[in-house]
Amino acid sequence: MHQWGGPVLRRAAQAIYTIAYLCLLRVDEVLRIQVEHVEFKHNGENFQLVLTLPFRKTHQFGEIKPFVLHALADEEAYLCPVHAMSEWINASGITTGHLFHRMASRDRPCARNSPMTSQQFLEVFRNNLIDVEIDPAPYGTHSFRRGGCQYLAADRRWPLCRICDWGGWSTEFSNLTIVKYLISWNDNPTEK
Numbered sequence: 001m002h003q004w005g006g007p008v009l010r011r012a013a014q015a016i017y018t019i020a021y022l023c024l025l026r027v028d029e030v031l032r033i034q035v036e037h038v039e040f041k042h043n044g045e046n047f048q049l050v051l052t053l054p055f056r057k058t059h060q061f062g063e064i065k066p067f068v069l070h071a072l073a074d075e076e077a078y079l080c081p082v083h084a085m086s087e088w089i090n091a092s093g094i095t096t097g098h099l100f101h102r103m104a105s106r107d108r109p110c111a112r113n114s115p116m117t118s119q120q121f122l123e124v125f126r127n128n129l130i131d132v133e134i135d136p137a138p139y140g141t142h143s144f145r146r147g148g149c150q151y152l153a154a155d156r157r158w159p160l161c162r163i164c165d166w167g168g169w170s171t172e173f174s175n176l177t178i179v180k181y182l183i184s185w186n187d188n189p190t191e192k
Contacts, residue, residue: 004127006107008091012100012116013124015088018081019051020144021151023067024167024181027141028118029056033099038085047071049082056168067166149181 005013020030032055041048052066072080094101097113102120104110118141126136149167152158164171164178 004131005103005124008107008109009103009124010128011084011088011091012103012109013121013128015084016100016121017125017144018079018084020141021148022069022079022081023051024145024148024152024163027121027144029053031098031100031115031118031121035089035094035096035099038089038099040082040086047082049085146181149178153182 016027016030019025019033020027023030033051033053037052037054039050039052041050048071049069050066051069053064056064069081071082077083089099092101092109094109098115100116101109101112102114102116122141125139125141129136129139145167149163152163152166153160158166160178161171163169167178167181169178
């Protein structure tokens with residue numbers, strides 16, 4: 001097994017993967033998230049993560065709806081945004097500023113409020129793919145948006161209009177942005 005990072009870096013990666021995937025965010029948008037953009041809520045037995053972003057490439061003039069993410073059932077614990085984000089926040093000790101700092105030596109976040117770059121994240125992602133014996137060449141930071149779109153369509157059975165609204169894409173279907181996420185040359189229809 002390829003050793004690409006310690007448990008703290010791996011928690012950061014899992015949180016970034018989960019948020020990019022489920023919210024259909026660009027990785028650079030995830031890396032810009034500040035602690036103040038994240039709120040955990042508990043309603044009875046339901047745990048939620050509310051992510052309120054003041055920025056989106058597709059919403060440059062505001063009016064960004066918050067992402068309300070619910071804790072997932074045990075069979076989807078690997079994809080649970082509430083669990084992934086709370087694990088990262090607890091492991092990192094980050095309480096202000098950017099949520100995903102550059103990583104320093106000894107598997108700890110940099111003390112300065114210096115966010116991880118897209119290039120640093122991509123290296124972590126590719127090393128993670130090598131770790132699970134997948135060729136990293138066909139994958140990049142947009143893989144999470146594409147995979148998340150496919151997951152919401154195929155597994156969650158969301159209507160296309162709902163996916164477009166969630167991802168910040170046009171629902172006019174004139175430019176068919178969603179199609180490039182639903183169908184890609186490197187997809188393997190036999191794998192989730």
